[in-house]
Amino acid sequence: MSTRARPVATRLTTDPLPADAYRFPGDSRCPGRARRALRDQLHVWRISGEPAHSAELLLSELVTNAVQAQASAAPEVGVRFAWADGRLRLEVRDASDELPVMNDAEEDEECGRGLMLVDALASGWGVDRDGTGKVVWAELAVCDASAPCGAAALHGP
Template identity: 80%
Template structure:
């Protein structure tokens, strides 16, 4: 038996991204369901405050657009959240080939401002076509500053 130490395994330069995905019905309740799933995941990832609020708004707009874009409505849409290197990525997949368009809505119009909000809040956004339809994504920079902090307490004494 050898007394030589075994080499330590080398670590990858960066950790692989954290990711979670859901399938939701393609209906008017899906934006709320997606926000609930995102809130749960953001809590796990310790993302709170303004980045969390912005992420919820971004996701809500993307899901609403996906549900409205499908004619005839497909039975479901997909949502995916990833976190890697301080960047939160929100993806919404639908079966429509129709690309999203940034509209300049008039003051009295109730719809048409969603992608303007996405463009203003996101660090970046875009569309990727797949074999079925498309994935509309938005990215948001998040940092350790957004993570909740434990309350200050007396120093722990061993």
Template identity: 70%
Template sequence: MSTRARPAETPCSTAPSHTAAYQLPSDQRSVGRARQMLRHQLQSWHVDSELDYMAELLLSELVTNAVNAQAAAAEEVGVRITLSASCLRLEVRDTSDELPVMNQAEEDEECGRGLVLVDALASGWGVDQDGIGKVVWAELAVSDASAPRPPLSAPHRP
């Protein structure tokens, strides 16, 4: 784990209620595709509120960093989304063993604020290395207002 990573104060419950995983090309176009897949997934899980907006922002930063870290354009980036009763966990896998670095970007710089944003918005984040590469993850706490809701059904008529 990077020395700047911040573990979640309340870790996600170990029993996820929903999980989705995707493989995307290691290409900048995959950032938008990852956001689109996340939006669709959260919609299908009936997640409301600002959770989806913050999750999109965090996932964009994590996928951008993973694509930039890859050694070869032919490699893929893995995305895993897990929703439990207590949190939404976003994981992005790449094959680079280089740990992400939280930069202090200058005011006029266009890049370098991604992990600062992740650190500010996420309940916690970190890096897990596995000898093949790494998984950078971020968690968002799920409040009652953003918890998954059952789909609305038509009223039962006798």
């Protein structure tokens, strides 16, 4: 796990329901395809507004990083969305064993701020390695279809 990752206090189970998973070619169209799939699933789960926009941004950053991490071979990128207990979990799997790194991008640099956005927007995020690559995940707390949960709402009074 990255030293900057902030795991949530309680992670979703390893196989939460409901969930949806996809595989996309690891090319420049992958982030757009993943966002479109997420929008469709969020509509089914009736998650909209700011939580939906934040989820799309989180997913876009994670998928873009996955595509860039394995650019030479351009294999598939796996994407999984799970919704349980007021938390939306976004997982992006790639075949690279290179861990994501949070950079201190200069003001005039075009790249290097993605994980800073993930760290700022997500309730928690991290990396799980497996034998053929990694899964980078982010969770977003969502109380209902219209607003993100605050820390007090997640942990009670």
